[in-house]
Amino acid sequence: MTIETKIDPRIIQKAAEMLRGAASSGTPVAPVRDLISAGGLDAAYAVQDANTRHSLDSGRRLVGRKIGLTSLAVQRQLGVDQPDYGMLFADMDVPEGIPISLGQVIQPKVEAEIAIVVGRDLPHPDVTTAEMIRAVEYVVPAIEVVDSRVANWDIRIWDTVADNASSGLFVLGAIPRKLEGLDLRACGMVMEVKGEPISLGAGIACLGSPITAALWLARVMARVGRPLLEGDVILSGALGPMAQVNRGDVVEARINGVGTVRAAFAANAG
Numbered sequence: 001m002t003i004e005t006k007i008d009p010r011i012i013q014k015a016a017e018m019l020r021g022a023a024s025s026g027t028p029v030a031p032v033r034d035l036i037s038a039g040g041l042d043a044a045y046a047v048q049d050a051n052t053r054h055s056l057d058s059g060r061r062l063v064g065r066k067i068g069l070t071s072l073a074v075q076r077q078l079g080v081d082q083p084d085y086g087m088l089f090a091d092m093d094v095p096e097g098i099p100i101s102l103g104q105v106i107q108p109k110v111e112a113e114i115a116i117v118v119g120r121d122l123p124h125p126d127v128t129t130a131e132m133i134r135a136v137e138y139v140v141p142a143i144e145v146v147d148s149r150v151a152n153w154d155i156r157i158w159d160t161v162a163d164n165a166s167s168g169l170f171v172l173g174a175i176p177r178k179l180e181g182l183d184l185r186a187c188g189m190v191m192e193v194k195g196e197p198i199s200l201g202a203g204i205a206c207l208g209s210p211i212t213a214a215l216w217l218a219r220v221m222a223r224v225g226r227p228l229l230e231g232d233v234i235l236s237g238a239l240g241p242m243a244q245v246n247r248g249d250v251v252e253a254r255i256n257g258v259g260t261v262r263a264a265f266a267a268n269a270g
Contacts, residue, residue, distance in 0.1 A: 007039030007046070016050040019163050022149035028106055031150050033158040041080075044161035045224075051164065052087050063233055064088035065221065066144065067213050068165040069157075070206040070237030080157050083207065085217055086165025088233055094145075094171050099266040102247055105147045105168045110245050110263065111238035112191040112199060112253035114184060114210045115142035115172055118232045125222040132215040135228075138176035139184070139210075141261040143191075143253050144235050145169040146242055170235060173261035182257050185209045189239040191253040198251075201240025210236035 015032040022029045036043040056062065069075050069083045094100055102108065119137030147168030150159050160166045184203040191199040206213040213236045221227050228234070245251060248267040254260045 007036060007043045011035055011039075012043065012046045012050055015047045015162055016054070019047070019149045020051055020054065022106070026103070026106055028149055028151035031154050031156070031159045032162050033156050036162060037156075037158045041157065041161060044158040047162035048086065048164055055087075055089060061090040062087055062226075063090045063093065063231075064235070065217055065228065065232065066165055066167055066170075066235040067206075067217050067237045068160065070213050083213065083216060083237065084157070084161050084165050085220060086167040088167070088170065088235065092167065092169050093233075094169050094263070096171055096174055096262060097264065099264045100145065100169060100171075101266045101268075105145060107148050107153060108168055108245050109146050109242045110191070110199075110251050111144045111146055111242045112189050112201070112240060112255065112261075113142045113144055113235050113238055114187065114203060114206070114255060114258055115140050115170075116210065116214050116234040116236055117176070118228050118230060118234065120230050122218045122228040123222055125219050127215065127218045127222065129211070129215055132211060132218055133179065135218075136179050136211075136214075138178055139182070139258055140176055141173040141253055141255045141259045142235055143171045143251055143261055143263040144238070145171070145245070145263065170233075171261055171263040172233070173259045175259050177258055184211060184258075186256075187239075187258055188256045189253060191240065191243065191251060193245075193249050193251055198243040199240040201238070203239060205239050206237035213237045 066086045117137045145168040187203040249265045251263045
């Protein structure tokens with residue numbers, strides 16, 4: 001699958017190589033928006049797709065997607081009217097309890113989310129709400145470690161989309177919950193470090209409901225030729241503001257009805 005754009009493919013490749021180089025070296029780069037903004041969001045997604053294809057060709061395994069910009073306030077801040085998406089690879093999954101070295105990321109921040117695990121393929125671009133609900137195998141709490149390959153988080157919409165929606169790592173809770181009896185809109189969230197809240201929110205922050213966010217994603221993924229498949233993980237969007245994280249922090253997110261998940265950060269750089 002290749003996303004078509006009218007911008008010079010050499011520019012797409014240059015931006016992709018910049019971001020890829022930052023990821024491998026650990027040294028962030030200048031924003032790519034001045035290179036690609038003339039091509040609009042299509043150009044930004046073309047950069048993301050170029051690096052997705054490079055990752056797959058290098059042996060990485062695609063295991064899901066993340067949804068970003070689910071907050072209407074953040075959308076207005078970046079001048080967009082819809083969320084964005086990024087790819088989740090198997091090597092981004094950090095089992096709960098395994099310390100995360102800050103050497104694995106560049107400029108990490110954390111978000112608490114509801115993760116949806118898909119129980120059946122969703123190949124159709126007109127997937128319905130009912131089909132999306134039926135496809136939810138279970139949900140678990142999640143902490144996404146967001147990251148940016150762009151220096152100082154100096155990003156606009158073109159930068160974050162090109163940079164795989166500012167993805168980094170993710171930690172999933174280990175106790176699955178079925179949807180039955182859960183109102184994901186009303187699930188309150190608190191994320192803490194050492195007992196101090198660092199982020200508060202609820203499921204309604206995700207486009208009104210994590211199901212709505214997942215439905216948007218399923219339709220878009222089918223349309224661009226990377227449909228959601230059985231077993232895929234969906235990080236459905238932040239329930240509250242992202243927060244800074246430091247060495248030695250143990251971040252705990254509690255989501256009412258969904259459960260608790262912890263992400264531990266090593267005390268040394270690693």
